[in-house]
Amino acid sequence: MKAQASAEQETATKTGADLLVEALIGQGVETLFGYPGGAVLPIYDAIYRAEGSFDHILPRHEQGAIHAAEGYARVSGKAGVVIGTSGPGATNLVTGIADAMMDSIPLVIFTGQVAKGVIGTDAFQESDIMGITTPITKHNYQVQEIEDLPRIVNEAFHIATTGRPGPVVVDIPKDISSTVYAKEVKSDFHLPGYQPTVKPNPLQVSKLHDALVEAKKPVVLAGSGVIHAGASEELKTFVQNYQLPVTTTLLGLGSYPGTCDLSLGMAGMHGTYSANTALYECDLLINIGSRFDDRLTGNLKHFAPNATIAHIDIDPAEIGKNIPTHIPIVSDAKAALEALNAKTVKGLHHKGWMDAISQNKIDYPLWHDQPDELIVPQWLMQKVYEYTGGEAVVTTDVGQHQMWAAQYYQFDRPNRWVTSGGLGTMGYGFPAAIGAQLADMNSTCVAVVGDGGFQMTLQELSVLQERRLPVKILIVNNQALGMVRQWQEKFYSERYSESIIDVQPDFVKLAESYQVPGYKIETQEELLEVLPKVLGDDQPAVIDCRVLQKENVYPMIAPGKGLHEMIGVKR
Amino acid sequence: MKRIVTATVHNRSGVLNRVTGLLAKRQFNIESISVGRTETEGVSKMTFVVEVEDDRKLEQLTKQLNKQIDVLKVSDITDKAIVARELAMVKVISNPQIRSEIQGIIEPFRASIIDVSKESVTVQVTGKSDKVDALIDLLRPYGIKELARTGLTAFTRGHQPQVAEFKSYSLLK
Numbered sequence: 001m002k003a004q005a006s007a008e009q010e011t012a013t014k015t016g017a018d019l020l021v022e023a024l025i026g027q028g029v030e031t032l033f034g035y036p037g038g039a040v041l042p043i044y045d046a047i048y049r050a051e052g053s054f055d056h057i058l059p060r061h062e063q064g065a066i067h068a069a070e071g072y073a074r075v076s077g078k079a080g081v082v083i084g085t086s087g088p089g090a091t092n093l094v095t096g097i098a099d100a101m102m103d104s105i106p107l108v109i110f111t112g113q114v115a116k117g118v119i120g121t122d123a124f125q126e127s128d129i130m131g132i133t134t135p136i137t138k139h140n141y142q143v144q145e146i147e148d149l150p151r152i153v154n155e156a157f158h159i160a161t162t163g164r165p166g167p168v169v170v171d172i173p174k175d176i177s178s179t180v181y182a183k184e185v186k187s188d189f190h191l192p193g194y195q196p197t198v199k200p201n202p203l204q205v206s207k208l209h210d211a212l213v214e215a216k217k218p219v220v221l222a223g224s225g226v227i228h229a230g231a232s233e234e235l236k237t238f239v240q241n242y243q244l245p246v247t248t249t250l251l252g253l254g255s256y257p258g259t260c261d262l263s264l265g266m267a268g269m270h271g272t273y274s275a276n277t278a279l280y281e282c283d284l285l286i287n288i289g290s291r292f293d294d295r296l297t298g299n300l301k302h303f304a305p306n307a308t309i310a311h312i313d314i315d316p317a318e319i320g321k322n323i324p325t326h327i328p329i330v331s332d333a334k335a336a337l338e339a340l341n342a343k344t345v346k347g348l349h350h351k352g353w354m355d356a357i358s359q360n361k362i363d364y365p366l367w368h369d370q371p372d373e374l375i376v377p378q379w380l381m382q383k384v385y386e387y388t389g390g391e392a393v394v395t396t397d398v399g400q401h402q403m404w405a406a407q408y409y410q411f412d413r414p415n416r417w418v419t420s421g422g423l424g425t426m427g428y429g430f431p432a433a434i435g436a437q438l439a440d441m442n443s444t445c446v447a448v449v450g451d452g453g454f455q456m457t458l459q460e461l462s463v464l465q466e467r468r469l470p471v472k473i474l475i476v477n478n479q480a481l482g483m484v485r486q487w488q489e490k491f492y493s494e495r496y497s498e499s500i501i502d503v504q505p506d507f508v509k510l511a512e513s514y515q516v517p518g519y520k521i522e523t524q525e526e527l528l529e530v531l532p533k534v535l536g537d538d539q540p541a542v543i544d545c546r547v548l549q550k551e552n553v554y555p556m557i558a559p560g561k562g563l564h565e566m567i568g569v570k571r
Numbered sequence: 572m573k574r575i576v577t578a579t580v581h582n583r584s585g586v587l588n589r590v591t592g593l594l595a596k597r598q599f600n601i602e603s604i605s606v607g608r609t610e611t612e613g614v615s616k617m618t619f620v621v622e623v624e625d626d627r628k629l630e631q632l633t634k635q636l637n638k639q640i641d642v643l644k645v646s647d648i649t650d651k652a653i654v655a656r657e658l659a660m661v662k663v664i665s666n667p668q669i670r671s672e673i674q675g676i677i678e679p680f681r682a683s684i685i686d687v688s689k690e691s692v693t694v695q696v697t698g699k700s701d702k703v704d705a706l707i708d709l710l711r712p713y714g715i716k717e718l719a720r721t722g723l724t725a726f727t728r729g730h731q732p733q734v735a736e737f738k739s740y741s742l743l744k
């Protein structure tokens with residue numbers, strides 16, 4: 001039987017597009033996010049003929065496709081797969097590719113290209129997508145020979161999902177996808193220039209262990225590297241063994257349970273007082289899978305000035321990039337934590353530090369105003385947290401609402417928090433929620449979006465209409481580009497240049513025109529009535545929640561300031 | 572400080588673009604790049620002469636290069652015993668009278684004249700960059716019409732003396 005099947009394979013005539021489809025099936029791909037066009041017609045034809053092999057999601061803009069794929073990747077832990085046509089289809093993907101590169105999201109993006117014979121002639125819908133995406137991809141390929149296609153697809157998935165994950169673009173000229181090819185093709189690969197170091201150096205691990213035992217003021221900074229490595233359980237054990245306080249980056253939320261006693265919440269520009277103070281005062285900082293982004297560190301001069309810095313990262317280039325490092329450990333986070341967890345711990349020296357930190361948590365909690373009737377966004381986030389029991393998948397856009405969601409929604413599990421960190425892409429939240437929901441149909445998925453950002457990608461309501469995906473879109477509507485307005489209030493003497501937007505669509509009617517139930521909420525009472533009902537049903541929803549316009553995100557480290565110079569710590 | 576960094580790369584389309592783009596994006600100061608095939612089929616070697624502020628910047632440069640999928644090996648060979656060569660062609664204004672004068676100048680450099688016309692001669696010189704610089708300085712008073720340099724290419728010597736410091740062998744201080 002088997003021999004016969006493979007004999008058939010050798011002789012069956014297939015197009016390049018068929019080879020692509022086969023390779024995708026071989027990779028276990030189930031969901032595709034894409035948009036057709038001239039240069040990918042052969043690919044779409046092959047997908048059509050392979051009916052039943054994939055769930056293909058058709059967004060209404062390529063940017064929607066790629067953010068959905070990012071959300072899918074974040075929640076499923078698998079690569080998100082995107083298809084776009086040449087020229088404008090490919091360039092519409094660029095923002096998402098850059099976003100995935102910044103946040104280490106595994107994506108494999110297939111772009112159509114004009115036929116090989118006319119590349120370089122400014123042919124119709126030609127764009128140099130290799131040139132455009134080189135600086136924003138982990139790697140990119142243009143397929144030159146049809147027999148290379150299956151190998152390249154396999155390499156692309158391997159590169160996207162291993163080591164430090166990232167986006168890989170595969171550009172496929174139209175003649176390659178449409179040519180018929182009858183010979184056997186090889187799909188195995190060897191990448192001598194790509195051999196990520198995944199196991200830690202034992203000497204370095206011992207060094208860190210010794211430093212941990214000696215430390216009087218240790219603190220852990222957990223980044224999304226922990227989540228990518230699937231190392232949350234190992235992190236819990238590690239933290240328990242050495243009794244360490246844990247703060248996370250924005251993208252690291254959920255890597256360690258936010259409700260645990262040892263959790264200090266998020267650090268950075270809008271991090272908690274206890275987290276930033278711990279980073280400032282510590283004598284040993286253990287960074288696990290974060291890249292010391294400037295929004296986290298504040299002014300580098302004042303970042304952990306008295307600390308020994310240990311940094312565990314699978315990407316050696318991140319170690320020492322922004323912060324000189326004393327104990328570098330190039331490794332997968334899980335392997336490094338396992339090695340540390342194998343050590344026997346006795347005689348720790350930081351009881352006083354733990355007490356001081358706990359006191360900071362009590363003395364300087366997050367705070368906000370509480371008007372009688374109207375809604376403040378912080379309270380709104382607390383309600384979302386309560387009504388979903390902390391179990392929802394939450395995606396966000398970029399702006400004030402994103403920071404409030406990060407501060408007030410406490411994630412106890414990884415892969416539930418989907419946000420655009422490094423690139424800070426407005427328009428990300430809603431399409432990302434589509435992918436996130438598809439990756440986990442059993443969870444409530446809430447897209448917390450700004451009134452500004454939602455309007456950048458709201459055309460994807462069509463996908464909810466078509467698929468009846470029960471994504472709950474919560475517009476934190478302050479009728480402003482709130483984060484811009486806040487900076488103008490604080491640093492530009494309240495000159496609100498182009499940041500107050502009182503002309504808006506009727507979001508309820510807009511939703512209804514897509515057959516999505518819409519709700520407008522203006523008071524706390526209305527919210528308490530509508531939110532639990534909407535979060536509990538199996539329908540999509542758009543909730544236009546009006547919130548106080550002039551609320552600011554606090555606490556805050558102003559640009560150029562250090563961790564110890566937070567403002568708005570207390571009312 | 573000036574460093575010589577070599578990288579062996581897979582000779583695929585786009586690799587040069589990726590490498591130079593990365594250096595530009597991270598604001599590294601490149602003095603010269605030379606690229607060519609090696610003894611191994613499908614593998615090319617790039618030699619960079621770079622100006623970096625400090626060791627940390629240098630470490631970033633080698634790490635970022637190493638991170639590229641098509642980059643096989645990166646070495647900073649500045650402090651090793653190396654052989655390094657650059658080729659320059661200099662078109663100097665000259666009439667038949669001063670041609671022999673030029674001949675006299677270039678001889679100690681073991682340079683040669685590879686083209687002659689009524690108004691000019693073209694000199695080819697090979698060597699370390701400072702030697703090339705020195706010859707160009709000597710030819711400048713005659714009037715240089717055109718100058719082309721390949722950039723440095725280098726590799727380590729067959730025998731590496733077992734000394735910690737190779738400063739005296741170093742091409743670039």
Ligand SMILES: Cc1ncc(C[n+]2csc(CCOP(=O)(O)OP(=O)(O)O)c2C)c(N)n1
Pocket residue numbers: 397398399400401402424425426427449450451452453454476478480481482483484
């Ligand atoms: C594509 C894009 N354009 C511009 C910005 C700059 N920016 C950051 S936050 C922000 C305001 C966002 O407003 P909104 O979506 O209403 O969220 P809010 O801050 O009000 O919660 C802007 C314009 C961005 N991050 N992304």
Ligand SMILES: [Mg+2]
Pocket residue numbers: 399450451452476477478479480481482
């Ligand atoms: Mg807003």
